[in-house]
Amino acid sequence: MGEALSSGSDGLDACAVLGEELARDGASLEEALDGLRQAAWHAVGTEPSYDMVAAMVLAWGETTLGYLHQLSCDDPLTGLASQAHLRSRLAELHRLGGDAVRDHALVVCSVPVGDDPSDDVGDHFTRAMRLARTGESARTVFARDETIARLGTRRVVVLTRRDTMLGRRAGVLRTLLGGGDPSGGVRVWIEGVPPSDEGTGMLLDDLARG
Known part of the structure; x- marks a missing residue:
């Protein structure tokens, strides 16, 4: 200097x-x-x-x-788990081996663009509160020991076990979040956990940028 x-x-x-x-x-x-x-x-x-x-x-x-x-394990604005904590949980699954990875999935909730005042680039607080509300809805459906985390500025991700009810629970969450509204609600879908730790890191990075 x-x-x-x-x-x-x-x-x-x-x-x-x-x-x-x-x-x-x-x-x-x-x-x-x-x-x-x-x-x-x-x-x-x-x-x-x-x-x-x-x-x-x-x-x-x-x-x-x-x-x-x-x-931190928690995102300070939303109270959801941080991306770093979710990454750590997924790394633990990979250390346990293939069955642990295959037995889990990611339920992704993506907030739409352009339908809310939180789309103002500078309104970080309003956008964070919308993600917090999305996380609260996810917690009502996934109320066990699932990890519910914030990814980027528009996505909430649930790390959960795969079971026969997973598709139905994702559908209930989609309904709660207005995802069935043709005019545009929160999109909800299920992602498999990649078989490698490196692939998992790349997936999280892609989701966080979306």
Whole structure:
């Protein structure tokens, strides 16, 4: 960062990189700000600008929050299991072997695009609350020890055992969520768990991007 400032650059990109690296190293926000101040004084003999501080703090905060979300079993906005937790549960099934994988399935609930104020790109809270309501409906149908997780911004996934009632339970959930409405409701379908752990990771990534 010192090199960027010395060259006449505004240093904002360097500040963002500094914030990310310090967060990954476990530095506190106070330590990060102190490091930025020292670098600015050493490079140009002045306090860092407001924009420089903001760029570093934003990068530090986003990196730290992302790390905490990976550790958490629950998504903080919806109360559903996090994608990391669902991934961990599926990895456990793969470690148990083929029968455990074949005996489970994923029930996917996909919220439609364009029919709700939550489709506003900036309205993260409203969108999260809609996913939370979808999760509550899923819990009324899958009320045993199933893992119900949030994937991305539009999908809720249930990891459940396969049994003779699975198709019927998925149909009940579809009805609860309005999936039978021809004008467009929440889509519900069943996905098999891929036979390999790598394939499972790819499936979750695809579902999260959808």
